[in-house]
Amino acid sequence: MRPHLKKQVIFIIGVSGSGKSTIGNLLAKELDLPFFDGDDYHPESNREKMASGKPLNDEDRKGWLMALNTVAKEELKKNSCIIACSALKKKYRQQLSEGIENEFRFVFLHGSFDQILQRMESRSGHFMPLSLLQSQFDTLEPPENAIRVDVINTPEQILEQIKSELNKSEFGLIGLGVMGKSLCRNLAGKGFYISMYNRHVDGKEEDIALTFKKDFPELHTAKAFDKMQAFVHSLQTPRKIMLMVNAGKAVDQVIEEILPFMSTGDIVIDGGNSYYLDTQRRYEYLKEKGISFMGVGVSGGEEGALQGPSLMPGGDPDAYDKIKGYLETISARDPDGNACCSYLGKGGAGHFIKMAHNGVEYSEMQLIAEVYQLLRQGKNMQPDKIADLFEEWCQGELNSYLLEITAKILRRKEGNNWLIDLILDKAANKGTGNWTTVAASQLGIPATVLTSALYSRYISAFKSSREKASALYSPEKLSLELPIVHIKNAYRFARIINHHQGISLLKEASESYAWELDMSEICRIWTNGCIIRSAFIETLVPLLKKEKDILLNAHIAGMLKESYAAITQTVSEAVLGHYPIPCLTAALNYFNSYKEDRSNANMIQAQRDFFGAHGYRKNDDPEGDLHHTNWS
Template identity: 35%
Template sequence: MHDIGIYGLGVMGENLALRAHDVGLSVAVFNRTKDKAFALAARVGSPRFQAFADPASLVASLRRPRLLLLMVTAGPATDAAFEAVLPFLEEGDVLVDGGNAHYEDTLRREARAREARVAYIGMGISGGELGARTGPALMPGGDAEAYARIAPRLEALAARLPDGRPAVALVGKGAAGHYVKMVHNGIEYVFLQLLAEAYDALRNVYGYTSVELADAFARANQGPWESYLIGLVREILTVPDPETSQPLVEQILDVAEGKGTGLWTAEEALRLGTGGSTFGAAVHARNLSRERDLRLACAEACGEPWRRPEAVLAYETWRDALHAAVLVAYAEGFALLRRAPETYDFAVDLANVARVWQSGAIVRIRLLADLERHLRQTPEIPHPLLFPEIWQLVREREGALRNFAAWAVRTGLPAPAHLAALADLDGLRRRRLPANLIQAARDAFGAHTYRRIDREGNFHTSWPDPEGREIPRPQG
């Protein structure tokens, strides 16, 4: 009998299956295109790795309590796979969806699985192709007892933190796992956008060579900001195009694609009313990149926005601005996760999230270790920036972020994620925002009423009309 079944052998499924085999698990695989499964099993050539031709025999090959992982394209493909295996699963079995499902789909599938007395765990997986092969970060959400039945197998599969703990822990009930993965990807979007803006500044304004660029990112990849993504950018900058010998990144079309998870995060931040305009900024920036024909037409007709600055900023200003903005993005992600239970029926275990993201995850970054410690010590703190040590890291770099943002604006360098991070940081600390004016205007044109600072109640005023109109009073 096999320890784990994997349904779906694309980039992630195949590598997770190989990882499971590497760590000593016995693996059963199935794929819609069956040849792929049999070819993979033949390549592995091990009695602990077997391919099956149909979902029924895949399920039947698993030891109880069964652990079956769906690893297919999110959306209708996941529904198809879910429906294909559900009839064969039994009470006590655990069906795990490791794709990037929308959390509402997960809630729907969880309810349907419950009717069939099957436990359903929505599990975010992070690490990409290499992470899947060498140790991913796993973010399971769902019933604690069901999770306990499969935890040892997931712990074997997951990456390890430097302190030896596995990069897997239950992050909450219900759809918490997929909610957490959504926010993970939102942070990933912002981090990538910040890195793109930082690269744009150094390459196109500072005039750095590719060697200087790689060195700048290598030096920024230190201390609390030592991270997979800064390191990845450094590596990307060193890769030449075999055809032109120029840096390969310069030969890549400037059109950023995406599969939707960043947009979902931005939508959630808007819906739940948490700060978090960095998410929207990152999504808008990708959208704008896709308007390439329009951009080219506007550049031609209206001219590019460059205004050469008198001087470029010090390297340290560029670096500290990037670091501050990255930290704001993480803070906004955790603030959003904290708000989820107020709206949905699942609380997210923030300390477990900070733990799981420390290793294997695309968003792994050294500062998560400190954040985890703070979240365990004082879990009631409502926003990461309220942890004094975290705030200190931002405070020391706030001036740099402000200088970089002002410089980018003067230069005509679009830096929406840096600007959004700064605006959020400023807005978050204002005792009094100008929202009073918005309330006055809403009351003036729509009689929406307003509240006062000096007493309770809703108030309405007959404001003067800028066009001198008055509501006609009945005659007589």
């Protein structure tokens, strides 16, 4: 069976005498591809050195590997090709494949020293003497990410094994919900050969993967499965399997289902909204079994997953090196054209970052909702006029994806009615806001804007109680006299506080879990593809390379000072007008507390000492011993 090949370079690697040239030539003829023997590209100085019995050093190999890399790049402009090259060390293989990270495969011909020595003794006319064979075995760092073939087999058997592996998919995805389907189409559309799996449930979920494959032309090379064993066995080794299933027990169940068919060195990627401590547990559990685990936050929704999401990978750094070609290719691009994806930290770091992202997202959505209500009810503006205003704001520093989509929402009608007026005012959530609030509390970070946004969703769920309370208290909302520019600047102010709190949470987690998170890099990944992408996020990328606390940056401080009067007046007038503005109020209260050099916490300490003898420190010795007063 001739494999269906994507355009790629197939490097046949191994020690001298393993049969690289023989197998490379045979495979090239079988696949009708050009073949290049790496030995032909050694400079004369290298040949003379080896012929004299001296092994090559790294400097000797550098020019040779660069020459073969150039051959690979030139051939890829036309078609696939096959190159035989020893490439014994990991760093040699990195030099060999530099710049073609998504377009190569390694085939590793391996055998024992005695097997290879016997083969070398039977050949003649080669410039490398037998005495150098041991140095090659000493240098060899067996590749993990390669088709591994035992040279004890016949050339015909070796060819069949290589062709069988080449015919397998390079990436697998489990779970064909909205996000899973979009990621499959994204991967396949970028030229990757994928396998797709969705469970089979009689009468409910039947032939999901096969039907999906038939619906989209970009999936013509994809393989569809509803049997787990066949799906796993359809993948090249080391296998790379991404899970797009519901967070929680479903992830553990799928992991247990695939484990019997997995091998050491395989990689499992959880792309769902999993709780970061669950991800940490799974990381440790699979590590014991020789399987790498990555927790990858995926943001962008259905459209983002298809066109280019923001990806937040955490877990095994070596595993990331093997999957980054796929993730970085399908991700969104930042303003400089770089992938909105890079390795962020070990264990559950990726999912923690996604959780914090969602916390900021909750707050941004609630802030827009509060601004909308103030404009709609307090300023008596119609939805289309508010849409005009939001679009105007998007022309400047307030530009964001969420503000853009809100303008589109406000223009939509159903018949003669504004659709926004027909939507039930009960906001759902999937738990990430709750997790972020809990994590912030555990880590001692006052994420007050997020907490207010979460509780706003919770209170919205009590629709019948709210209706009864409205009838009982009959709150009459007052018109707002403040200018619209004050509402705009209040929104600007609160957004800065929201992002500050999200970044503070990430910093504390980084220190507590020793993740060494790069705040600037995280914000760079958030500049495109994700739900919270905005002009403000872009300003934070260079700023966070120098600053630890954005509120202490002169530029940010200037923005807050300019907007302080506006948010103070907006909150005051909104409260007097009976408008619920929990996030705007939380942002102002946080800032007022944050800038107090002398807070009211001294009273709290005195009270604690009075009833519990907890002790207190004094202003003249803030790090000194605790004092206690007999208050009675």
